[in-house]
Amino acid sequence: MPTPFETLASFDRLIHEPARLAILTALSACEKADFVFLRNLTGLTKGNLSSHLGKLEVGGLVAIEKTFAGKHPITYVALTGEGRDVLKAYWKRFDKVREGLRRLKPLRAE
């Protein structure tokens, strides 16, 4: 049986990276959100956010849709079905790791 540390090390870096996890968490609570909302919420720069979204899109976890409101271009981002499943599975594993870490006994000096 893998230790909590081995499980933690085996997490998919695509999701486990803090900024991408923040983006996915924000998207999991809504239908879709635009670029400005995600930038405000995560505090990422335009370039960083674009880069993270690009990686998530290539990984199939988010879908990006470009549209217009009047003359203003808007970039909407939404979690894909696969993205929702992967995120759910991630939190399940994460909770198990946390539970495992809680059960570990601290080493005592002989």
Next chain:
Amino acid sequence: MMADQKHLERIRLLSARFHELKGLRLALTGACITLVVGGYLLTEPAPSDTGSMVALVAAFVLLIPGIVWLGRYYDSTFGRQERKPSRHTLAFVVGFNIVAWTLNAAVPSIPAGGPTLGLVVMGSLWLAIRDWPYRGYYAGVAAAVVAAFAATASGGGPLAPNLTLGTLFLAVGASFVPVGLLDHLLLVRLMKETSAAQPERARP
């Protein structure tokens, strides 16, 4: 790990409650109701429940341009987001209207609009409990409506029966102003906290 967990919980709360936290719309609604219904109660020599209802509808019509403008302000300042579609909203609205209509028909002492005010009390208490401690101030709306009801003849108070509905609308409107402002401040504070916590750990 715990700090990250809290940070993500805050992001989730903010994303899930984003539309509810656009509090300036609620504050404007409250201000409009207070001004129009309050104006009606002050200027009309013999205010009635029907007159109070008409004043309330007039307040809603008056605030439409302001709500549209505030919608644009929130879109450009905080960004756009769409909620998950709720499956139960339509069923709830239809069900509530049937219950309210039946109550009004069966119990004549309940003024028209009374069930809606009851819903405001229950709804605000539910919001205060659901988002405790962040939005505990919603209990103030329930307290204001109950206090206003107690002050009217229907609640055993000194105010005349024809003032019941108008006084209750006034209490709801007046309590919406601070609650809406607090919602807006919470939105600004949470946005600031979530965005400030991220950049140091966020290289692509």
